[in-house]
Amino acid sequence: MEYKDINSDLCTICGECCKISFTVQGDKRYFAFLERVGYEVIKDEIDENIGLVEIGYCKHMEQVENKFICKIYDDRPELCKDYNCLAWASYSNRKDKSKYLARALEIHSKLVKQPHTN
Numbered sequence: 001m002e003y004k005d006i007n008s009d010l011c012t013i014c015g016e017c018c019k020i021s022f023t024v025q026g027d028k029r030y031f032a033f034l035e036r037v038g039y040e041v042i043k044d045e046i047d048e049n050i051g052l053v054e055i056g057y058c059k060h061m062e063q064v065e066n067k068f069i070c071k072i073y074d075d076r077p078e079l080c081k082d083y084n085c086l087a088w089a090s091y092s093n094r095k096d097k098s099k100y101l102a103r104a105l106e107i108h109s110k111l112v113k114q115p116h117t118n
Contacts, residue, residue: 012069017083018060020054
């Protein structure tokens with residue numbers, strides 16, 4: 001999969017780009033608190049005091065007929081414009097990065113078998 005493979009078909013299928021997450025730093029008690037109030041903490045493999053918390057999808061993302069649509073696409077923030085799912089999935093330092101790379105490649109392989117609509 002290459003950068004040229006990222007197209008409008010791929011960009012509406014998984015919604016990974018619209019998930020909001022933040023890095024937290026704390027001890028076991030802090031992570032236990034976050035988990036107790038309903039957040040999943042993905043702990044860093046190297047530093048046990050660092051974790052990642054996903055809080056859900058952006059409020060501007062809408063799922064319509066199994067597609068993820070950004071309601072403010074033309075006016076989205078720079079961070080969203082700069083997002084590259086291929087680079088993120090390939091080079092993320094998250095513990096579960098292989099899951100996201102596998103998902104991106106799975107979506108891409110399905111799209112290659114179908115005609116693209118741009």
